[in-house]
Amino acid sequence: YIIHGCMITVQNLTKNYGSRSIFDRINFSFNSGERVGLVGRNGAGKSTFIKVITGVHHAEGGTMFLDGKKVEFKTPLDAQRAGIAAIYQHVTSYPHLSVAENIFMGHESVKGGMIQWKEMHKRADALLQRLNAEFSSAALMSSLSVAQQQMVEIAKALSMDARIIIMDEPTAALTRSESEELYRISEKLRDEGKSIIFISHRLEDMYRL
Numbered sequence: 001y002i003i004h005g006c007m008i009t010v011q012n013l014t015k016n017y018g019s020r021s022i023f024d025r026i027n028f029s030f031n032s033g034e035r036v037g038l039v040g041r042n043g044a045g046k047s048t049f050i051k052v053i054t055g056v057h058h059a060e061g062g063t064m065f066l067d068g069k070k071v072e073f074k075t076p077l078d079a080q081r082a083g084i085a086a087i088y089q090h091v092t093s094y095p096h097l098s099v100a101e102n103i104f105m106g107h108e109s110v111k112g113g114m115i116q117w118k119e120m121h122k123r124a125d126a127l128l129q130r131l132n133a134e135f136s137s138a139a140l141m142s143s144l145s146v147a148q149q150q151m152v153e154i155a156k157a158l159s160m161d162a163r164i165i166i167m168d169e170p171t172a173a174l175t176r177s178e179s180e181e182l183y184r185i186s187e188k189l190r191d192e193g194k195s196i197i198f199i200s201h202r203l204e205d206m207y208r209l
Helices: 046-053 076-081 099-103 117-130 146-159 176-191 203-208
Strands: 008-017 020-030 035-039 061-066 069-071 084-087 164-168 195-200
Touching (some): 008 046, 035 176, 046 084, 084 146, 099 146, 176 203, 195 203
Parallel strands (some): 035 195
Antiparallel strands (some): 008 020, 061 069
């Protein structure tokens, strides 16, 4: 079954926790190179919706299409392989490892059974430069601010050639200037043809975007 026109389309998506409905028959679609805001109060189901799209949770009903073809992600890895990456409010990282190690964790550059550290750091630095980061790939994650750690997560998504990047409440713990930098990055990614879903309960984010 194929549906044409949109990069991602969900139809009648429904998710329950026990007898409690989180959302009921949601319809949603967006295109390549589009930035979409998803707004709602805390507890409205925004994050759960995204976790269903990315294979973390499974819906009780509904259908999802990617590039016109019906898909069903059973795990987050399935979604990653399809080019979907999620960046959450609370960054999950390895604080005692380097930025480069965090970016390429799980998809390291390997040749002849050996990890290519020099190549990985070179690629990581190129990704950070693309985002105008002011730290190197050799820095420890534990030495970075929350905003910088989010930048590493974005670099990780780019390292996996993600076409769809979901930002879940990314400004919640950021200062105004840090939020402004994140807006700029999302605009740059959109202009490069990436699709962005920006989730927030803050209306000022939506007005700015």
